[in-house]
Amino acid sequence: xxxxxxxxxGTVYVDANCVIYPVEKIPxxxxxxxxxxxxxxxxxxSILSSEMIVCETLVRPIRDRKPLLEEAFxxxxxxxxxFRLVPIRLATLERAAxxxxxxxxxxxxxxxxxxxxxxxxxxxxTNDPGFRRVKELExxxxxxxxxx
Numbered sequence: 358x359x360x361x362x363x364x365x366x367g368t369v370y371v372d373a374n375c376v377i378y379p380v381e382k383i384p385x386x387x388x389x390x391x392x393x394x395x396x397x398x399x400x401x402x403s404i405l406s407s408e409m410i411v412c413e414t415l416v417r418p419i420r421d422r423k424p425l426l427e428e429a430f431x432x433x434x435x436x437x438x439x440f441r442l443v444p445i446r447l448a449t450l451e452r453a454a455x456x457x458x459x460x461x462x463x464x465x466x467x468x469x470x471x472x473x474x475x476x477x478x479x480x481x482x483t484n485d486p487g488f489r490r491v492k493e494l495e496x497x498x499x500x501x502x503x504x505x
Contacts (some may be wrong), residue, residue: 363396364411367479368403371470373413374484375499376406376440380414380429384486386499388482393482397439404440407472409465443472460490470494 363369371393378386379394393396397404411434418497434442445468451466458475462470468489473481481488 363393363402364479366402367468368405368475368476369393369397369409370469370476370478370481371404371406371440372466372485372488373406373410373479373482375449375482376414376430376433378499380433381426389466394439405443405476405478407469407470408442408445409468409472410434413465443476445472449475456491460486460487462490491496 370409374386375390375393377383379390381387386451387408393402393403393404395403414425414430418424418430419420449468449471452475453464453467456470460467460470466488470481470488470493473494479495481494481496482499485494485495486496486498486501488494488496489498
């Protein structure tokens, strides 16, 4: 398994899977992401995501009636010092519509991409290589680092 390299400073935008893995402790990605969270608490590195991530991460715990998991996500998303949510604005939705029209990304993914572009993210961290269709993003795909 490889390791992720993060910028010394700047903003790392994380897709929903990068929050799901550590909260649900899904190997090997949970341990791959540990250095990111440590770097954010020790350096000038910021970790951000769109408020869209709240909907994406809470669906399964709510559907499966897992209140402890639901609370773990809520706590991570709202109380973490290393992580910040970016509000969804009208301009973000308009940019997301353009991204969706150009790339075919699904609406939640287009909102994530638009948000990352608007905040000037240094890197977009995900496990979905489809984000590479968005030319304005510097995308890092976890599975490509994890290896076979």
